Structures are given as structure tokens and as C-alpha cells.
Amino acid sequence: MQRPPKLIALDIDGTLLRWVEGLGMSHEQVTPAVYDAVQRVLDSGAHVVLASGRAPHNMTVVADLLDLHGHGDRVWIVASNGAVVLRYPPVEVVHEVTFDARPAVAAVLEQRPEALVAVEERGVGYLVSAPFPEGELGGRMTVTRVEDMVAEPVSRVIIRDPSATADDFVALASRLGLHGTDYIVGWTAWLDLAPVGVSKASGLEYVAGQLGVDPAEVLAVGDGRNDIEMLQWAGRGVAMGQAVDEVKAVADAVAPSVDEDGLAVELSRWFPAPGSAGMDA
Incomplete structure (x- = not known):
């Protein structure tokens, strides 16, 4: 990427917001350095698009924190790992992809019968098989039978097992195959279970098409496994410094960690503060 990007796609947790150690959730607080850098992007006329695994109602608060709509335009948001664009x-939901989650959920629960299951209840919170650990889901949790949660097509299913590890789930998903589901x-x-072919990248591709922006003109920044497709799709994909190795491996560059305001560092490369020359790309 030789010129400043026209669209900046930003993950939220671990990129815009710091994680709360041991709780798996993030502070709903943007540091001054990150806020100022985002404002310089908006002042330039470039688009800032939030792209997260969060449900829509958990993303609008971040748009408010960043004053993304302070320049007069309605914000584009890619939610639920690309399944929902609003x-x-x-x-206003303008694009949504759903799927029949019943076979995949049944396959996972056969191996992990104690796992928790959640499906978004639009604008309210989540339907859950049992309460999730405190702070992991935003909004109201309503205990519901799993069969009822997935009786109709859904855009995303969350499965959580507090007694297992991420590596356990990587092995489980690989072993099951989960045909027909990503x-x-x-x-x-x-x-996260999602429709086949749906990712942050697919959601961003929809947005970029609406805005007339080529993927080569997109800067994407993230830190999680759900950011891999987005980083590969964008003209410049940047992993945060604390990202796992498989995320860093697909990135064009690695920024400092979220605790070091790595996002502000990357944005300043393209949109420098007054009086600074920016950084070489």
C-alpha cells in the first residue's frame, strides 16, 4: 500500500479496546491516542468500519465512544463475524446471512455435552442454554432450550465451555469437520459457528462494494483468529502485537500491542498528527 487507505476496518476487542485480565472482556474505553488517530482518519474523508464478532447492539456503543458518526455520515458496521452488516x-440491518445450525450444534454437544450455547436475540441480548461467565455476553441473557434457539435459521451460534481451553476447541472443531458450517x-x-463462506472479510467486501472501494485500498487491523480472513483480504492487513502466531503469520505487518496503543501507531503511519511526518510504510 503506497497511499493512505480509503477504508479502515477495525476489530474491537484487543485492537480498539484493552482486555480485562482474567475476565475475557474489554474495557469500554478508548485511549486518547487511539481516539485522536481515528478522528484524523475521519477528517481525511476515509471510512472507518468496525468489524467484530460482537452482536450489533454491543458495537454501537463503541461507535459512540469513537464519535464515528460525528462527521455526518451513518456508520457502516460489520457484526457477528460478518454475518450481519448494519x-x-x-x-438498520442492511445485509444478513443465516444458516441451519442444528447439525453443527448437535455434533459439538455430543462431544461437549456440558458446553454453553448462545444465540443473539436482536437488540436485546442473547438466548442461552445456561448463564455464561459474567461479562462475556452483552445485554440480557434469557435461558432457553437449545432446540428452540436453533429451530429457525440463525446468523451465528456461540458455544462456550469454561472447563476447556482454546486448544481443546481447535482440536474438537478440526476433528468434527462441521460440514456445511464455518x-x-x-x-x-x-x-463461533457461522454460515459457510461468511467472515469479517465477506462482510467488509459487501461494505466496500457499496462504497466503491477496492480491497487494495483497505487497511484492516485485528488480533484474533476471526480476523485472519479480513487481514488476508485487505490491501494491508496488520496484526496487533499480542495476536497469536497464526494471526501474525498472515499479516503484512505487526503493530505494537493494544497496551502500547498499537492501533494509533499504525494509523499515524498513514494519517500523521499535525507537526509529525508520519512513518514509512
Whole structure:
């Protein structure tokens, strides 16, 4: 990438927001360095698009923290790992992909019968088979039978086993195959089930098409396994410094960690603060 990007796709947890140690959730607080860098991007006329595994109602608060809509345009948001694309404010879902999750959920629960299951309840919270660990899901949790949760097509299913590890889930998903379903393993024993071919990259491709932006003109920054396709798709994909090795391996560059305001460092490369010359790309 030789010129400043026209679209900047940003992961939230671990990229924009710091993780709370031991709780698996993040501070709903943006550091001044990151906030100022994002404002310089917006001042330039480039688009900032949030891209996260979060549900839509857990992403609009971050858009508000960053004042993404302060320049007059409605924000584009890629939620649920690409299965849902919305405009905000107000919330308007403009694109959604759903799938029949019943076979995949049954296959996972056969191996992990104690695992927790959650499906988004749009704008409210989540339907859950049992309460998740505190802070891991935003909004209201409503205990529901798994059969009822997935009786109709859904855009995403979360499976969580607090007694397992991320490596356990990587091995489980690989062993099962989960035909007809894509999956992503998170930092913990957290498995996202999604429609085949759906990822942050597919959601961003939809947005870029609406905005007339070529993937070569996109900068994407993230730190999780669910960012891999996005980093590969973008003209410049940057992994955060604390990302796992398999994420760093597909990135064009590695920024400092979230604790070192790595996102601000990368954005300043292209959108320098007044009086600074920026950094070589």
C-alpha cells in the first residue's frame, strides 16, 4: 500500500479496546491516542468500519465512544463475524446471512455435552442454554432450550465451555469437520459457528462494494483468529502485537500491542498528527 487507505476496518476487542485480565472482556474505553488517530482518519474523508464478532447492539456503543458518526455520515458496521452488516444511527440491518445450525450444534454437544450455547436475540441480548461467565455476553441473557434457539435459521451460534481451553476447541472443531458450517475458535474455549463462506472479510467486501472501494485500498487491523480472513483480504492487513502466531503469520505487518496503543501507531503511519511526518510504510 503506497497511499493512505480509503477504508479502515477495525476489530474491537484487543485492537480498539484493552482486555480485562482474567475476565475475557474489554474495557469500554478508548485511549486518547487511539481516539485522536481515528478522528484524523475521519477528517481525511476515509471510512472507518468496525468489524467484530460482537452482536450489533454491543458495537454501537463503541461507535459512540469513537464519535464515528460525528462527521455526518451513518456508520457502516460489520457484526457477528460478518454475518450481519448494519448502518448506524439508527440501527438498520442492511445485509444478513443465516444458516441451519442444528447439525453443527448437535455434533459439538455430543462431544461437549456440558458446553454453553448462545444465540443473539436482536437488540436485546442473547438466548442461552445456561448463564455464561459474567461479562462475556452483552445485554440480557434469557435461558432457553437449545432446540428452540436453533429451530429457525440463525446468523451465528456461540458455544462456550469454561472447563476447556482454546486448544481443546481447535482440536474438537478440526476433528468434527462441521460440514456445511464455518467456525472460529476464540482466545478461550469459545467457538463461533457461522454460515459457510461468511467472515469479517465477506462482510467488509459487501461494505466496500457499496462504497466503491477496492480491497487494495483497505487497511484492516485485528488480533484474533476471526480476523485472519479480513487481514488476508485487505490491501494491508496488520496484526496487533499480542495476536497469536497464526494471526501474525498472515499479516503484512505487526503493530505494537493494544497496551502500547498499537492501533494509533499504525494509523499515524498513514494519517500523521499535525507537526509529525508520519512513518514509512
